[in-house]
Amino acid sequence: MTLVRHLVAAIVAGAVIWALSVQLNAFRDFQMAEIAVYVVAIAGLSVLLGLSGQISLGNGAFMAVGAYACALLMMHLNWPIWALFPASAAVAAAAGAVVGLAAARLQGPYLAGATLMLAVALPSLADQFPGVFGGDQGLSVNVTAPAALGATFPQTRWLAWVCALATLITMVILANLARSRVGRNWRAIRDDPVAAALAGLNVAWLRVLAFIVSAACAGLAGAMLAVTTSLVSPGSFTLSLSIALLAGAVLGGLGTLTGALWGGLVIVLVPTYVTDVATSHGLSGGVAANIPIAAYGVVLIVVMLVFPQGIQGGLRRLATPFLPTPPTRLGPPGQRPPASEHEGLDSPYRRPPVSEHQEEGTS
Amino acid sequence: MIRSLSLRLPVIAAAVTASLVAAGCGSSSSGSGGGAAASVPGITKTQILIGSHQPLTGPAAPGYSEIAPAANAYFQYVNAHGGIYGRKIKYTYLDDGYDPAKTVSVVHQLVLQDNVFAIFNGLGTPTHLAVVKYLNTNKVPDLFVASGCDCWNNPTAFPYTFGWQLDYIREGKILGSYIKQNFAGKKIGYFFQNDEFGQDGVKGLDFQIPHSQVVSRQSYVPTNVNVGPAVAALKASGAQVVVSFSIPAFTALLKLAALKLGWNPTFVVSDVGSDPITLAGLLEAFAKKGGATVSGNALTQGIITDGYLPTLGSTSNSWIALFKKVHDTYDAKAPFDGNVLYGEAVGYAFVQAMVKAGKNPTRAGVVKAVAGGLAQGASVAPYDYSASDHGGIMGAFIGVIKNGAIVQQGPVLTTDTTPTGAVTPFTGPQPAAPASGMP
Numbered sequence: 001m002t003l004v005r006h007l008v009a010a011i012v013a014g015a016v017i018w019a020l021s022v023q024l025n026a027f028r029d030f031q032m033a034e035i036a037v038y039v040v041a042i043a044g045l046s047v048l049l050g051l052s053g054q055i056s057l058g059n060g061a062f063m064a065v066g067a068y069a070c071a072l073l074m075m076h077l078n079w080p081i082w083a084l085f086p087a088s089a090a091v092a093a094a095a096g097a098v099v100g101l102a103a104a105r106l107q108g109p110y111l112a113g114a115t116l117m118l119a120v121a122l123p124s125l126a127d128q129f130p131g132v133f134g135g136d137q138g139l140s141v142n143v144t145a146p147a148a149l150g151a152t153f154p155q156t157r158w159l160a161w162v163c164a165l166a167t168l169i170t171m172v173i174l175a176n177l178a179r180s181r182v183g184r185n186w187r188a189i190r191d192d193p194v195a196a197a198l199a200g201l202n203v204a205w206l207r208v209l210a211f212i213v214s215a216a217c218a219g220l221a222g223a224m225l226a227v228t229t230s231l232v233s234p235g236s237f238t239l240s241l242s243i244a245l246l247a248g249a250v251l252g253g254l255g256t257l258t259g260a261l262w263g264g265l266v267i268v269l270v271p272t273y274v275t276d277v278a279t280s281h282g283l284s285g286g287v288a289a290n291i292p293i294a295a296y297g298v299v300l301i302v303v304m305l306v307f308p309q310g311i312q313g314g315l316r317r318l319a320t321p322f323l324p325t326p327p328t329r330l331g332p333p334g335q336r337p338p339a340s341e342h343e344g345l346d347s348p349y350r351r352p353p354v355s356e357h358q359e360e361g362t363s
Numbered sequence: 364m365i366r367s368l369s370l371r372l373p374v375i376a377a378a379v380t381a382s383l384v385a386a387g388c389g390s391s392s393s394g395s396g397g398g399a400a401a402s403v404p405g406i407t408k409t410q411i412l413i414g415s416h417q418p419l420t421g422p423a424a425p426g427y428s429e430i431a432p433a434a435n436a437y438f439q440y441v442n443a444h445g446g447i448y449g450r451k452i453k454y455t456y457l458d459d460g461y462d463p464a465k466t467v468s469v470v471h472q473l474v475l476q477d478n479v480f481a482i483f484n485g486l487g488t489p490t491h492l493a494v495v496k497y498l499n500t501n502k503v504p505d506l507f508v509a510s511g512c513d514c515w516n517n518p519t520a521f522p523y524t525f526g527w528q529l530d531y532i533r534e535g536k537i538l539g540s541y542i543k544q545n546f547a548g549k550k551i552g553y554f555f556q557n558d559e560f561g562q563d564g565v566k567g568l569d570f571q572i573p574h575s576q577v578v579s580r581q582s583y584v585p586t587n588v589n590v591g592p593a594v595a596a597l598k599a600s601g602a603q604v605v606v607s608f609s610i611p612a613f614t615a616l617l618k619l620a621a622l623k624l625g626w627n628p629t630f631v632v633s634d635v636g637s638d639p640i641t642l643a644g645l646l647e648a649f650a651k652k653g654g655a656t657v658s659g660n661a662l663t664q665g666i667i668t669d670g671y672l673p674t675l676g677s678t679s680n681s682w683i684a685l686f687k688k689v690h691d692t693y694d695a696k697a698p699f700d701g702n703v704l705y706g707e708a709v710g711y712a713f714v715q716a717m718v719k720a721g722k723n724p725t726r727a728g729v730v731k732a733v734a735g736g737l738a739q740g741a742s743v744a745p746y747d748y749s750a751s752d753h754g755g756i757m758g759a760f761i762g763v764i765k766n767g768a769i770v771q772q773g774p775v776l777t778t779d780t781t782p783t784g785a786v787t788p789f790t791g792p793q794p795a796a797p798a799s800g801m802p
């Protein structure tokens with residue numbers, strides 16, 4: 001039943017995206033593809049952080065793994081795009097499993113530190129083995145629109161379609177996963193690992209699984225990025241990418257899939273829009289160049305002040321009085337709507353409501 | 364629960380719609396240049412719109428971020444003096460932070476949305492490689508890439524792309540021929556950045572310097588500032604001359620590491636990493652961090668390098684005089700240094716190309732104009748542009764740093780990028796800058 005509803009919703013969203021892609025110009029189509037990349041990557045991180053309660057500053061590195069897997073499979077084996085995406089996700093998932101095994105032993109700042117190292121170290125492997133990974137110049141990835149669409153069909157629109165489709169499929173899978181037993185178990189280990197272990201859950205395995213899912217999403221996003229930009233190079237997978245993903249997840253609303261969309265929109269559109277405004281108002285070069293970064297910072301601060309639960313959390317709070325029943329919650333501790341809420345399937349694993357202060361103490 | 368689920372994805376759809384519609388509205392105001400009767404993108408009766416990707420922020424920004432404003436200063440000078448056949452140049456340069464993925468994004472924006480006539484002076488090898496295929500597939504002129512990679516000189520694969528500055532292979536050959544003549548029999552060590560910049564440079568050096576003379580080859584990656592082991596290996600090899608294809612920060616690190624070991628070989632440094640003003644500043648800053656005080660100018664004294672533009676100190680040179688004047692009028696906030704000179708000189712080359720393309724320029728027309736050859740401009744050596752050569756400046760002079768300025772030694776040398784092509788002195792005088800300041 002849930003699956004059917006998610007599928008219907010995805011089809012509706014797909015139709016809207018299709019209509020938009022046809023209406024908008026080629027550059028906006030390109031931006032749609034870019035947004036899709038970030039939405040998938042942020043959704044993956046959001047699941048890890050919001051559902052399983054683990055942090056990762058290294059998802060940019062998993063994107064690199066997926067992107068390089070995509071480029072290498074395409075170069076050497078000439079795989080078609082529909083096979084490249086799942087394969088890249090699988091390779092990144094394998095990398096995620098390895099990291100997850102180590103990560104399951106770490107918590108909080110230690111986990112952040114370990115994954116931070118990953119983000120810094122992994123992309124520079126490309127410089128160490130230029131023969132395989134093309135060094136600083138990277139590898140080129142050439143995917144062209146199928147000839148059946150016609151010679152004049154805009155390449156960027158096709159990219160937007162491919163990336164949007166991959167994103168919708170990922171979203172449906174993640175939405176179902178979040179509502180499955182696995183999703184509930186994640187929430188249980190997030191809220192209280194000791195209680196969850198006493199209830200018979202394998203906490204370590206669940207943590208590794210969350211890492212695998214998150215890395216698979218990042219890997220898919222990396223492959224989408226490779227196809228969109230027709231290039232994979234270490235310069236695209238800097239530490240700031242990993243931080244941007246985390247910022248996007250928090251900004252959008254942790255643990256919510258819609259939040260991932262908001263995060264992706266902000267990351268892609270705010271800098272472009274602000275640059276347009278800054279240059280059209282004739283600001284001097286040095287100022288105009290730094291305004292997008294400043295604007296991004298301002299958005300981050302304002303959202304955190306006004307909507308501490310992210311954009312999606314804020315919108316939901318604004319909409320709550322008008323909703324017939326309280327919405328389900330996916331967020332981490334501290335983002336809990338009022339205690340009067342029933343959460344059906346969630347409840348067996350939930351602790352009785354506690355004050356925010358106490359909860360912070362446990363994390 | 365079920366109701367709330369069914370809300371979720373339509374919410375996503377609505378959100379996409381709202382934001383993209385908003386974005387679409389924003390774009391209509393900024394999309395310029397498309398409205399004219401002329402069918403050539405970026406060209407109207409009164410304007411030529413060109414774009415570029417530049418590292419205005421991020422690690423490559425210091426120094427390099429001065430280049431585009433300097434080119435723009437020259438364009439403003441041209442615009443104030445009647446423009447090109449009455450058209451004023453509008454130069455939109457967007458920040459890519461030296462991130463190739465960002466480069467792809469901003470170049471798509473420039474080409475698809477802003478409808479630029481050409482991409483001009485896109486900066487960086489890894490960044491520009493990310494878009495070179497795209498530009499050529501879409502037949503967008505890709506003029507005067509700001510990188511010395513030999514890869515731009517590929518008229519078969521990239522007919523719309525032209526390099527400009529002296530490429531690293533030629534530079535390596537020119538430095539190599541000087542070393543071969545002046546340090547015969549001495550032990551040579553290489554220190555180079557382990558990417559296309561350093562590797563191409565070494566390739567050029569190897570075309571000239573006998574392999575038996577090279578006793579050690581050490582490389583670095585820009586992300587690892589620990590050059591100590593590499594420098595120790597160079598010293599241990601007994602090298603008497605160290606050739607360095609490095610960016611300024613690593614030239615400074617090399618020099619300081621050698622100083623620490625009490626080792627003082629002759630340094631030969633590529634043009635990219637030898638700007639005396641930049642180097643002196645870096646040397647003093649790095650030494651201070653390590654708790655020592657050094658005189659930057661004293662340490663750069665005697666470094667051998669090369670240059671393909673007139674030296675900044677040669678105030679009697681008509682090009683330096685022109686660019687100084689333009690700089691003082693339109694870009695006075697920036698220091699008049701090597702980067703500013705570069706920006707103005709490459710801006711001049713673009714105006715040359717557009718003038719040659721005629722009163723009704725087309726994208727194919729400007730490519731044909733450049734491939735037909737450009738007259739030597741601000742550079743000390745001529746351009747190699749032809750149907751089969753899209754490289755750019757063919758040669759440079761050897762210089763030595765004295766008291767914080769590069770002093771030219773001997774004639775300008777020109778060469779090609781082949782293993783056997785000779786390095787020959789270029790005897791033609793550099794043509795003076797036009798009195799009008801415009802081609």
